[in-house]
Amino acid sequence: MNFVGSKVQESKGQSRLAAGRAAFTLLELLIAVVAFAIVLAAINSVFYSALKLRNRSAASLEKSLPLTQALIILKRDLASLAPPGTLAHDLQTSPTGSGATSQPRFGSLAGAASGTGSAAGLTSQVGPDFYTYSGLLDTSSPWPSVQKIAYLLVDSTNRNALGKDLVRAVTRNLLPSGNVAEEPVEQLLLADVAEATFFFHDGTDWLESWDSATADPKLPRAIRLQLQMAFEDRASRQQPIELIVPIVIEASTNAPAGGSQ
Secondary structure, eight states: OHHHHHHHHHHHHHHHHHHHHHSOOHHHHHHHHHHHHHHHHHHHHHHHHHHHHHHHHHHHHHHHHHHHHHHHHHHHHHHTBOOSSSSOOOOBSSOOGGGGGGSOOTTTTSHHHHTOSTTTTSEEEEEEEEEESOOOOOSSOOOOSOEEEEEEEEOOSOTTOSSEEEEEEEEOOSSOGGGOOOOOEEEEEEEEEEEEEEEEEOSSSEESOOBTTTOSSSSOSEEEEEEEEOOSSGGGOOOOEEEEEEOOOOOOOSSOTTSOO
């Protein structure tokens, strides 16, 4: 009996020892909690960085959308330039001669000077009047595809604006009855513009002015638009945005084809 009792007590002691070894000590629990906290902190840091990058990318994309859309419209207008003809007048940066009265300049003659429109007295036209084939034809508007387009720099109504608004003024009715000029439809293209300048390529150099009445060829080989965006300080100043559009339309001239007979 003593032998059997000692064996029973020995087996009970071994089971208690095995049960004690199966449990975690307080130190082991603390180490596990600390490791888990470190892993969670690392995951939170990676997630926060990814979220911040996503928000920055979305804000940058949203900010670039108006500029991209404006450049698409500008490129379409300049690429569809119409040669001087019945509806399209000469391309002149400073209109002169008999055609000058039919090409009013915003800020000096047209709506801005007469006090009409929302931009009265606050508008200055940049570049000449462009006659283009970019007009859309539909059943509700009895106008051809040729339209007159002027680009204006208008004082912004937003008090927090850094610069002016680049506005596209479109005139569809180029043959008004009774010599009553139609008020152009204004479309906001881009905000916070400091300066917009057009340059014209004659095949050799870039020129700041153009007159198709005296130039040969009548239309430039290409047109370059330089946009300087407004900035808060010198540190945020950026390089001007440039858009170069080749002109593939050939305007007719008075020179005989093939030379002298």
